[in-house]
Amino acid sequence: MRHDGRMADMIRPVTIETDYLIHPEGSVLITVGNTKVICTASIEERVPHFLRNSGKGWITAEYSMLPRATGQRTQREASKGKVSGRTMEIQRLIGRALRAVIDLETLGERTIWVDCDVIQADGGTRTASITGAFVATAMAISKLHIEKGLAKFPITDFLAATSVGKTVEGELILDLDYIEDSSAAVDMNVVMTGAGAFVELQGTGEESTFTRVEMNGLVELAEVGINQLVEVQKEALGLVAQLIKPKEQGES
Amino acid sequence: MRHDGRMADMIRPVTIETDYLIHPEGSVLITVGNTKVICTASIEERVPHFLRNSGKGWITAEYSMLPRATGQRTQREASKGKVSGRTMEIQRLIGRALRAVIDLETLGERTIWVDCDVIQADGGTRTASITGAFVATAMAISKLHIEKGLAKFPITDFLAATSVGKTVEGELILDLDYIEDSSAAVDMNVVMTGAGAFVELQGTGEESTFTRVEMNGLVELAEVGINQLVEVQKEALGLVAQLIKPKEQGES
Amino acid sequence: MRHDGRMADMIRPVTIETDYLIHPEGSVLITVGNTKVICTASIEERVPHFLRNSGKGWITAEYSMLPRATGQRTQREASKGKVSGRTMEIQRLIGRALRAVIDLETLGERTIWVDCDVIQADGGTRTASITGAFVATAMAISKLHIEKGLAKFPITDFLAATSVGKTVEGELILDLDYIEDSSAAVDMNVVMTGAGAFVELQGTGEESTFTRVEMNGLVELAEVGINQLVEVQKEALGLVAQLIKPKEQGES
Amino acid sequence: MRHDGRMADMIRPVTIETDYLIHPEGSVLITVGNTKVICTASIEERVPHFLRNSGKGWITAEYSMLPRATGQRTQREASKGKVSGRTMEIQRLIGRALRAVIDLETLGERTIWVDCDVIQADGGTRTASITGAFVATAMAISKLHIEKGLAKFPITDFLAATSVGKTVEGELILDLDYIEDSSAAVDMNVVMTGAGAFVELQGTGEESTFTRVEMNGLVELAEVGINQLVEVQKEALGLVAQLIKPKEQGES
Amino acid sequence: MRHDGRMADMIRPVTIETDYLIHPEGSVLITVGNTKVICTASIEERVPHFLRNSGKGWITAEYSMLPRATGQRTQREASKGKVSGRTMEIQRLIGRALRAVIDLETLGERTIWVDCDVIQADGGTRTASITGAFVATAMAISKLHIEKGLAKFPITDFLAATSVGKTVEGELILDLDYIEDSSAAVDMNVVMTGAGAFVELQGTGEESTFTRVEMNGLVELAEVGINQLVEVQKEALGLVAQLIKPKEQGES
């Protein structure tokens, strides 16, 4: 039994509140246990320089934490005048993950700016950001689809993420909170589609290692969690969820 | 009658939700109409260099807006690598205002970091930040007072802020929202104590001017609004409000 | 009696030397007591991006102090790699103040760059900058008017600034020098037109407050000082002063 | 058959030249096909702030490419004034990987600075950097061990890295060069110990995904390559290789 | 005859006004033709980190131009957020030059900060800065000598600088103004002591070259100018000049 009473293969309670803010095209507040992230999706009718006249769109993400999202106040990156390596890694990960399930040609020459702002942190902020950002993006694209009449709905599948890990005692656990994460021997973030394909797999032993058997155990736990997250996404999206029609597995 | 149905001397609906986040010593979500700001107060047991061994404490503030707090997405200051002049002005204003009602010697050699993060913007974000930050700071100091047993409660009076303005038609109005603010001829931010003394008065005519009579009219409107804001603060603070015992006017 | 022998309502000796430098379109050396500022106005035949094809011009200001303008050497902002919050506030104030008395449509699509460089500081550098910058700008615009034949002279009124304050003993005084400024309970900067309208009013109690009666007393003192400053400006401008024909009060 | 004639499970020719530079405590030139990286290890007799008086050492890495390491000249990060997200990700990866096989307590309170400078790039620069950096670090630590007489040799196992990928045709291949990497559907970087345990696994589908079967196929290919890289490391290290005595698998 | 009527071997009119500002320990306004520079010397009672506990002092210089010192307004380096290569070169040159004639051990563990701010530029700003900075520094050190009673006067000789150049017609000229400088084939800055020794010699052909004979001709012209500059320095320094007793040539 874990410190908060969960079994090894249980995720924390998850809620996704859509249309959380009035200005953005898509916005959600996602809560995963005590982790809370505001995710917004903004549509801009132009693309970065390297895509001009390509007919293709782009999705890019930014991530930040409020200074007191954490137990100790962290200095603002704006005050420091630069973005940390950790933030850059997470921003790149979120953008890359979303691009895997969005058909950029159908989207057309526009950019979706995804912003994930962590209001409260208790482990798993990057995976909660991806899970929430997917819903905000789907909301924004559905509005775009209605207004502009795209050739088809450009989202090709659901997308969610969770973390799994190995404790120093060797136990494999799902959806680590901050206490578990800071003492884990191995930490793995997994991003998967609704159809069960991997988009991103990042397993890391900080001063530790893991075996092939453990890798497969971790990945199986992640699948358990992601299936549940996709169900919460579907509920939050309501009718919009029906626009997302994944290709049969194997096609990708 | 104003575009949202208010009379000239009416403020928007205001709520202050305390203990909004689990980590900070003090935190609120303040909403003023559609403007929403998360204000937190963090206590650090040391002071900036210029106050070491002075026996005095310090209060400093930082302010930021989520990129989609606004109708158009604004670029993150962390991405730009520098804080704008507007942000610096607001940060300095918030810190200066709070220092006027907090006895830094009673506080002792510690720093209160105030963070105001605008989640949603519809005019008056700096004055909402001050009004909310006061409550978050009072909550944090009350916890400190209980834990450390300060000589007395170091907050000497309530503190709230609002904006007033002159429309291009010459009408004086209270608590401008974004539509009103962006077309106003004169804009004035007023910070006052519960006892009715001015802490800060910033009246600005952008490509316009104002007379002495108008100045007095604006200041009177601000008093009306600030009295109501202080009532909301008292309710939000509950028992903590009773620890704040302003000196008789004239003493300061 | 004040430490330098002045009465409460006296300003320091003021001189404005025009055509101080050979290169700029307009330039002055203004001295207010021991405070000395070089103000220049440069005309650029284009406007910032947000005004392209608007038919309107722009005025922007930059402010700096030589490292040894002050008693202690201050580090250069160029060496620190960023401009301080104080500098940004002052720059924004100078630009905003000048824009209040210049008809940007008559100016046409050009930018006036105002530079205020403090050579020697003894309190009141921002208000001396505004008072001097107005003269430098008027000189530059008069040359422009002669060369290009504008529809009319685009300066609609004189503009000057001074500071007033409340001492810790509660006395209200005009035109504070550094010694007075650093110990004042309340500090107020006032920018007014020649016709006596307010352009900017910034009253601040650093760890102190002020009443409505004090506010009115401070503002009256400021009027006394600004009237004298405008006379010095008129003398410095000579014939150019006659081109400035304020609208009747109440029109603005 | 691949474009350069290799089979799917073949790595490119690898050489590691030790003592490549005269100044650093450890230095190598590693070549993997046309990819060439200078890796150095420098020992500093102090640790970062967060480890002072902990008795533990630290290993940190920096990574850079010469502007013309690539086909098109890339702008220097020093000229841009900031390090890119890609560089930060790689730097963090190299440092984290090395820390997994070095006993920081035996190392004692000193920092090993690893520098990887890519002289010529043809795909796989981050994995070549890890493989080369391990050898440079082992050389530096062996000198330290001789000079200072550490309690034991603090390197607990060999460490090497390679990339594997899935082509758009679905084939799994080992050690991708630039041409293969830029067209791959899935790219995975794998860092393993000499004993065959995973230290880091980063699989990414850029606008694509992969299945569990493919994940296992990729990991198996990586093992093939890493075993060969460890052999080249052993040869380069000569007698120093004998100081590295991995724990039995399962112990970690 | 040159465009301003000077012969090839004539310098422009030079004046040095001492005690130009009230705050710095030493300050001058130097004018060389239309070039005007404010030079100040500030004494700080500590040294940079690399000289702590060495018993030696330090001299460092900073250089800047007002935006409208030049015909076209130049952007402030503080606004750009970085100091240009040209500025850095000049700053390093001024500091290095002064250190050649100041005995840093006699100075003791203190730093002299030299600031050269160009108010008006017409060629030769770096050499005017050196010539003026020498006088400001001598003034500051003389005050220090009186207050602290140094073992001896630490300035070992006079120091002045000028520029020489070769026109595109091949003529060698002394003390180039802006018009001459911008069209010169070869530009050489020469810093010499009062005793006639070289401290710095920087000859540059921008898209051009020069012979040994020309080099000697340029250097001879420079000597002519520097002798006259040292006379102006002596007059400006008055009694302080008598404290400077150069060693016999050959001793250095």
Added chain:
Amino acid sequence: MRHDGRMADMIRPVTIETDYLIHPEGSVLITVGNTKVICTASIEERVPHFLRNSGKGWITAEYSMLPRATGQRTQREASKGKVSGRTMEIQRLIGRALRAVIDLETLGERTIWVDCDVIQADGGTRTASITGAFVATAMAISKLHIEKGLAKFPITDFLAATSVGKTVEGELILDLDYIEDSSAAVDMNVVMTGAGAFVELQGTGEESTFTRVEMNGLVELAEVGINQLVEVQKEALGLVAQLIKPKEQGES
């Protein structure tokens, strides 16, 4: 006799390996004793803004050192976020020197980017960079000449550089290594053409001076060294060397 056995007028062993890297248009590894620099020349088919539509080309240089090129690790400028004054001085020197022997009009509207990266430093890195950069640039331009058929070969003469110095004992020496350089009383860098004309002469006494006689002695030593360096360049360039046909001396 010098510490490494050389006579005062001897340079260190020099080699220049051309086509050192596969990607750049021109590249060399130059070694001067223990100093090793990779120099590359890249051709870009456009010019900086100030040369658009001028018909002229441009040459610009960047310089960097690997962190462990030196005995003590030096921090990366990319990590510090800015380029040092020393680096800027050297970059500007390299670019200026090359421009003296390249006919920018014949080159046409294209930019040559020269990159000098010091792999190992033992004194004289800036002069080795110039000597190597000349060869890399000649290689790149010869390829350009073949591909594009320029009107003539735009390099007008050979160009090489060396350092000379005066020891504290007063001896004049050629091609200083790090030990000699760090203790020298006077340091002079000389850039000359194959025809023996000066392009750049930078003599500096750090806390010391030099006489006219010493200046001439230093310059003569430099000529000896540069003649030998040009011979090495000719050999390295092979047939390309024959395309370089200097004008008769006196023409320039």
